[in-house]
Amino acid sequence: MTHRARAGLGCIDLRTFALLLPVVACSSRDLGEYATGAEGGTDAGAAGGSSGGAAASGGVAGLDGGAGAGGSSGAQGGGAGAGAVDGGSGGSGGCATKSTAWKKPSNFASKSAGTPWASLALAQSSDDAYASVNLTAPGSSQVLAMGNFDLAVPSGATVLGFEVQIEGSATGEVVDDVVRFAMVSQATGVNHAKETQPWPATDVVVNYGSASDSWGIQDLSPTKINVAEFELWLAIKSNGSGGARIDEVSIRAHYATCMN
Numbered sequence: 001m002t003h004r005a006r007a008g009l010g011c012i013d014l015r016t017f018a019l020l021l022p023v024v025a026c027s028s029r030d031l032g033e034y035a036t037g038a039e040g041g042t043d044a045g046a047a048g049g050s051s052g053g054a055a056a057s058g059g060v061a062g063l064d065g066g067a068g069a070g071g072s073s074g075a076q077g078g079g080a081g082a083g084a085v086d087g088g089s090g091g092s093g094g095c096a097t098k099s100t101a102w103k104k105p106s107n108f109a110s111k112s113a114g115t116p117w118a119s120l121a122l123a124q125s126s127d128d129a130y131a132s133v134n135l136t137a138p139g140s141s142q143v144l145a146m147g148n149f150d151l152a153v154p155s156g157a158t159v160l161g162f163e164v165q166i167e168g169s170a171t172g173e174v175v176d177d178v179v180r181f182a183m184v185s186q187a188t189g190v191n192h193a194k195e196t197q198p199w200p201a202t203d204v205v206v207n208y209g210s211a212s213d214s215w216g217i218q219d220l221s222p223t224k225i226n227v228a229e230f231e232l233w234l235a236i237k238s239n240g241s242g243g244a245r246i247d248e249v250s251i252r253a254h255y256a257t258c259m260n
Helices: 028-036 120-124
Strands: 095-099 107-111 131-135 143-147 158-172 175-183 186-188 204-209 230-238 242-258
Touching: 107 120, 120 131, 120 143, 120 242, 131 230, 158 175, 158 230, 230 242
Parallel strands: none
Antiparallel strands: 095 242, 107 143, 131 242, 143 230, 158 204, 158 242, 175 186, 175 230
């Protein structure tokens, strides 16, 4: 007769080895676990952890341990299953979406063609002290360039989008001319100026962008936006005479981090 050992069980089925020397016999439980892959086996591991928690590890025993389930909402992936022959692979980590706090600039400059801004640094705090520009004829202001936002997005994160808040007011007919980002003194992405929306006569906070709005900037990364040279540019224009006052400007970045 032909005899075959059960691989990986550490025992021998006496139903097929009755004539051999004494050996360690397989229990009915051993045989059952081998045949069905009990407590995990080739099945998937336990369900993944919920928000922030680690996912469960894969099953044990059987021919192969089950794979750990993937984590969700930033959870760590489950551990590998401990199988009789091979443990299953660990689960993949989950991802979490996060945001920076609202950040204010600390570097200011007025540049390019047009009427220059005055008292630039007063655009840093909502205190009714203003950075301002006055147009005495139809035309545009210079660009108020604001940088060094100290966004501190973690290395390795995926940058998803930006929100911008500008608190200000105007006299006369004034609208946006430029609201966009710049890198190393070069405009980048899409201009978000609201060219058909007049500035109000009293201070109002106007929002630009969203958590998923990349502003058309290509190849975003923490390395590019965490530097002082990542700037927000603002300019206004008027068809007559008018002026603009800016009380505060702030931005926040949205990003995703994933566990391995």
